Amino acid sequence: AQKITQTQPGMFVQEKEAVTLDCTYDTSDQSYGLFWYKQPSSGEMIFLIYQGSYDEQNATEGRYSLNFQKARKSANLVISASQLGDSAMYFCAMRGRDAGGTSYGKLTFGQGTILTVHP
Amino acid sequence: DGGITQSPKYLFRKEGQNVTLSCEQNLNHDAMYWYRQDPGQGLRLIYYSQIVNDFQKGDIAEGYSVSREKKESFPLTVTSAQKNPTAFYLCASSIDGQPGGEAFFGQGTRLTVV
Numbered sequence: 001a002q003k004i005t006q007t008q009p010g011m012f013v014q015e016k017e018a019v020t021l022d023c024t025y026d027t028s029d030q031s032y033g034l035f036w037y038k039q040p041s042s043g044e045m046i047f048l049i050y051q052g053s054y055d056e057q058n059a060t061e062g063r064y065s066l067n068f069q070k071a072r073k074s075a076n077l078v079i080s081a082s083q084l085g086d087s088a089m090y091f092c093a094m095r096g097r098d099a100g101g102t103s104y105g106k107l108t109f110g111q112g113t114i115l116t117v118h119p
Numbered sequence: 120d121g122g123i124t125q126s127p128k129y130l131f132r133k134e135g136q137n138v139t140l141s142c143e144q145n146l147n148h149d150a151m152y153w154y155r156q157d158p159g160q161g162l163r164l165i166y167y168s169q170i171v172n173d174f175q176k177g178d179i180a181e182g183y184s185v186s187r188e189k190k191e192s193f194p195l196t197v198t199s200a201q202k203n204p205t206a207f208y209l210c211a212s213s214i215d216g217q218p219g220g221e222a223f224f225g226q227g228t229r230l231t232v233v
Contacts, residue, residue: 033217033220043209044227045209052218096218105150107211108164
């Protein structure tokens with residue numbers, strides 16, 4: 001079974017500062033994918049960044065980077081130079097093998113972290 | 120433009136009625152998903168499908184049913200057996216068969232029981 005845990009219900013950051021959103025995961029599989037999504041108040045889900053379990057380098061996409069620590073099973077999202085428009089709910093997600101172990105079907109999400117950026 | 124279309128955006132249901140939420144994608148994705156989101160909460164998986172005419176239960180399938188007769192379509196029926204159906208429902212699709220490939224989401228359907 002796969003599980004995603006986001007322990008920070010809410011985070012606050014000053015505009016232009018960096019912020020780290022925590023994500024830990026649990027899986028017995030060696031091959032899996034980790035994702036971060038942003039959900040503004042409008043409800044749409046916006047893909048931010050992806051990290052494969054075999055990727056040796058941390059993923060980066062513009063102001064977003066993923067701090068991947070495989071041994072600790074953590075995949076924290078770092079947002080640099082926060083902007084007011086970054087205020088939203090952020091979700092960590094994982095895709096691993098299904099219970100039968102033959103395909104990568106199930107995509108599991110964490111509870112989310114609400115980020116508020118102050119001017 | 121390629122994408123996922125959910126309809127309707129808002130849906131009202133009387134207690135005891137079944138309602139069907141539509142989800143269509145033109146991304147040629149094999150995998151499709153239905154999630155439920157309650158206010159301030161995360162996304163919980165209801166059902167997912169990796170191929171036509173096949174689907175698997177997620178974590179909260181009770182009171183819901185799905186079909187996958189076409190690759191492009193994955194409708195969700197909320198049955199009268201679902202005791203607390205008021206929620207935001209999101210449909211998604213992705214390429215299948217590997218860990219990567221992000222999921223693309225529709226705009227969601229907000230269901231309210233009246």
